[in-house]
Amino acid sequence: MRHIISILLENESGALSRVAGLFSARGYNIESLTVAPTDDASLSRMTLVTSGTDEIIEQISKQLNKLVDVVKLVDLTEAPHIERELMLIKVEAVAESREEVKRLVDIFRGRIIDVTDTSYTVEITGNGDKLDAFVQSLSSISILEVVRSGLMGISRGEKALG
Amino acid sequence: MELTGAQIIIECLKAEGIDYVFGYPGGAVLHIYDAFYAQEDVQHILVRHEQGATHAADGYARSTGKPGVVLVTSGPGATNAVTGIATAYMDSIPMIVITGQVPKQLIGNDAFQEVDSVGITRPIVKHNFLIKDVKDIASTFKKAFFVATTGRPGPVVIDIPKDITAEKTEFAYPSSITMRSYNPTVKGHTGQIRRAVEMILSAERPMIYTGGGVILGNGCEQLIDFTRRLGYPITNTLMGLGAYPASDKQFVGMLGMHGTYEANMGMHGCDVLIAIGARFDDRVTGNLEKFCPTAKIIHIDVDPASISKNVKVDIPIVGEVVQVLNDFIKGLEATEQKPNASALQKWWQQIDEWREQDCLKYDRESKIIKPQMVIEEMHRITKGDAFITSDVGQHQMFAAQYYGFDKPRRWINSGGLGTMGFGLPAAMGVQLAHPDELVMCVTGEASIQMCLQELSTCKQYNLPVKIINLNNRYMGMVRQWQEFFYEKRYAMSYMDALPDFVKLAESYGHVGMYVDKPEDITAALEEAIALKDRAVFIDFITDQNENVYPMIPQGAGLNEMILV
Ligand SMILES: Cc1ncc(C[n+]2csc(CCOP(=O)(O)OP(=O)(O)O)c2C)c(N)n1
Numbered sequence: 001m002r003h004i005i006s007i008l009l010e011n012e013s014g015a016l017s018r019v020a021g022l023f024s025a026r027g028y029n030i031e032s033l034t035v036a037p038t039d040d041a042s043l044s045r046m047t048l049v050t051s052g053t054d055e056i057i058e059q060i061s062k063q064l065n066k067l068v069d070v071v072k073l074v075d076l077t078e079a080p081h082i083e084r085e086l087m088l089i090k091v092e093a094v095a096e097s098r099e100e101v102k103r104l105v106d107i108f109r110g111r112i113i114d115v116t117d118t119s120y121t122v123e124i125t126g127n128g129d130k131l132d133a134f135v136q137s138l139s140s141i142s143i144l145e146v147v148r149s150g151l152m153g154i155s156r157g158e159k160a161l162g
Numbered sequence: 163m164e165l166t167g168a169q170i171i172i173e174c175l176k177a178e179g180i181d182y183v184f185g186y187p188g189g190a191v192l193h194i195y196d197a198f199y200a201q202e203d204v205q206h207i208l209v210r211h212e213q214g215a216t217h218a219a220d221g222y223a224r225s226t227g228k229p230g231v232v233l234v235t236s237g238p239g240a241t242n243a244v245t246g247i248a249t250a251y252m253d254s255i256p257m258i259v260i261t262g263q264v265p266k267q268l269i270g271n272d273a274f275q276e277v278d279s280v281g282i283t284r285p286i287v288k289h290n291f292l293i294k295d296v297k298d299i300a301s302t303f304k305k306a307f308f309v310a311t312t313g314r315p316g317p318v319v320i321d322i323p324k325d326i327t328a329e330k331t332e333f334a335y336p337s338s339i340t341m342r343s344y345n346p347t348v349k350g351h352t353g354q355i356r357r358a359v360e361m362i363l364s365a366e367r368p369m370i371y372t373g374g375g376v377i378l379g380n381g382c383e384q385l386i387d388f389t390r391r392l393g394y395p396i397t398n399t400l401m402g403l404g405a406y407p408a409s410d411k412q413f414v415g416m417l418g419m420h421g422t423y424e425a426n427m428g429m430h431g432c433d434v435l436i437a438i439g440a441r442f443d444d445r446v447t448g449n450l451e452k453f454c455p456t457a458k459i460i461h462i463d464v465d466p467a468s469i470s471k472n473v474k475v476d477i478p479i480v481g482e483v484v485q486v487l488n489d490f491i492k493g494l495e496a497t498e499q500k501p502n503a504s505a506l507q508k509w510w511q512q513i514d515e516w517r518e519q520d521c522l523k524y525d526r527e528s529k530i531i532k533p534q535m536v537i538e539e540m541h542r543i544t545k546g547d548a549f550i551t552s553d554v555g556q557h558q559m560f561a562a563q564y565y566g567f568d569k570p571r572r573w574i575n576s577g578g579l580g581t582m583g584f585g586l587p588a589a590m591g592v593q594l595a596h597p598d599e600l601v602m603c604v605t606g607e608a609s610i611q612m613c614l615q616e617l618s619t620c621k622q623y624n625l626p627v628k629i630i631n632l633n634n635r636y637m638g639m640v641r642q643w644q645e646f647f648y649e650k651r652y653a654m655s656y657m658d659a660l661p662d663f664v665k666l667a668e669s670y671g672h673v674g675m676y677v678d679k680p681e682d683i684t685a686a687l688e689e690a691i692a693l694k695d696r697a698v699f700i701d702f703i704t705d706q707n708e709n710v711y712p713m714i715p716q717g718a719g720l721n722e723m724i725l726v
Contacts, residue, residue: 009343010343013292014280014284014290014292017281017284018284021284021285025285055470055474058470059467059471062466062467062469063467065466065467066465066466066467068288068289068309068341068343068344069343070343071342071343
């Protein structure tokens with residue numbers, strides 16, 4: 001099963017490689033990983049999407065917790081939570097496809113953020129499924145480039161990691 | 163007063179009560195060596211290879227419980243230390259390794275003798291640091307010692323660029339430290355402890371299985387008390403030998419791949435398994451699917467990640483061994499319930515039957531020296547009270563099986579990584595920590611050649627270690643596997659072109675002895691031990707075809723031993 005593990009870690013050089021190294025050394029897979037400093041500049045927040053049996057996920061959590069740089073950790077998938085991902089996608093936009101793309105962007109509540117004579121660059125957020133669906137809806141359009149941020153997540157309710 | 167970074171490093175070591183540093187100089191650490199020159203509080207032991215420094219510090223740590231300290235230069239100094247760091251990591255040994263680094267502004271430029279020491283050592287340390295500011299040296303050392311010695315101990319590397327060791331700042335060593343991201347659990351969960359005590363007392367066929375964690379956590383006294391109160395059988399892992407006296411009748415011997423018949427059968431047949439400071443290593447469990455098929459398992463460990471990693475347990479308890487065992491003992495005292503005497507009596511009867519198998523028998527009348535004879539004789543002469551280090555191979559297993567350790571921290575071996583070359587330098591560290599005690603290194607003619615250069619260090623510092631070379635002219639353990647599993651195709655396991663070890667020892671200024679008859683074993687050992695201030699190398703010419711029994715082949719269960 002897929003799990004989203006949210007980690008607060010010391011914002012120190014090497015902290016990211018400790019997490020990444022742990023996954024490769026122990027043969028766990030990483031589907032996506034995002035990381036950036038938080039409002040407290042000494043901390044980074046990392047969201048890591050992985051999958052495995054319950055036993056493997058338990059080991060992953062324990063091994064992550066064991067890293068000296070890891071301050072706190074939560075498996076978001078254990079409780080109600082919100083997932084978001086940002087995608088920037090550059091598509092060919094000529095002749096009648098210009099209208100078609102614009103229509104699809106509206107339906108998916110994205111935004112066109114850059115325009116040339118022959119292309120649009122679209123920004124769209126949502127959970128992974130929504131972004132996949134958007135890409136699929138563009139099947140007749142020529143896609144020039146796709147950039148996805150990887151998933152971020154936060155728990156619902158007032159409980160906070162921090 | 164302002165001190166240089168190098169002086170601060172020395173002050174930090176002093177503040178931590180460090181008496182020895184094992185090291186080897188080079189460009190990146192010359193400022194630090196200069197600071198050593200100017201003081202006498204911390205003694206520097208010059209090894210002959212950085213691997214030797216790490217194993218010596220490791221032996222020091224294992225035999226004392228205090229952290230071992232290593233100092234090496236950048237680049238090749240650091241890479242040579244890697245094997246020793248990994249060895250300490252696998253066995254959870256507290257160690258501080260200071261590696262020199264190229265000056266800050268050169269980092270990343272492929273500078274002379276630059277390697278990414280933090281990157282290389284990352285997977286084999288508990289934690290590591292790259293210091294970037296002279297002001298951070300003191301606090302980093304405080305953190306490093308704290309992390310290395312608390313919780314589940316382990317090696318910590320501190321990488322220090324050369325320029326920082328020349329810069330100056332005010333020195334103040336922090337008296338205490340808290341780290342928001344690191345605070346190991348100390349006390350076990352009360353509810354879990356209550357449930358565990360109930361389960362322990364309800365057992366009909368109990369087994370206590372303990373590992374290196376009990377020794378590292380200084381919990382042996384509590385373990386003995388707990389075990390004796392219950393009257394249950396106890397087995398130790400290779401790393402746990404000495405935690406419970408081997409001469410006690412409740413001790414059923416070591417378990418695992420070369421464990422005793424009674425220990426492995428007892429594991430296989432038990433209904434409640436009490437695992438303490440042990441990590442269910444594959445050399446201990448055999449085939450996991452066949453492991454302890456009828457047992458409920460209680461597991462006590464300071465490291466949560468050790469619990470249910472290989473074997474799913476029923477009652478996990480995270481905490482320090484001393485605390486948890488004290489709570490167990492209190493729990494036993496507080497309840498009316500007693501162990502089930504009649505079930506226990508039947509269980510002991512069964513165990514005694516297994517014991518009659520006499521799984522460690524060997525040809526005691528042999529005209530060729532059997533390696534077991536040497537170890538048994540060592541035990542008899544030293545009354546089981548020597549410090550024994552070992553290398554890796556058959557000799558290691560023979561030492562573990564036949565020496566009979568009655569005290570903790572006497573058996574010093576590389577269990578997790580299985581590092582050939584560990585024995586001699588480890589013995590140096592042990593000897594420095596215990597100058598008046600007898601330290602013996604049990605080795606093989608292959609292993610000893612991996613860190614042989616340290617004979618020179620022994621001479622320089624007058625370390626009178628006794629090297630017991632069980633010379634079978636084979637990488638015996640490799641040969642044994644080839645005999646059993648590769649139809650006797652002895653590929654590359656024959657040790658050709660061996661040196662004359664007697665002359666070799668003599669050329670380093672030590673005493674060399676050659677023994678090839680069983681009847682000469684006693685006199686040789688006694689003579690060597692009597693030479694209190696000389697290192698002695700005894701080359702015992704042993705039976706080439708001897709194997710270690712019992713043996714659990716890979717993939718088999720603990721009840722599927724090959725017996726002699
Ligand atoms: C550094 C290292 N290389 C290789 C091995 C694999 N290995 C394990 S035991 C062994 C043979 C050891 O031979 P020897 O030291 O003569 O001991 P014996 O088994 O004959 O007692 C080897 C090569 C190892 N454990 N460590």
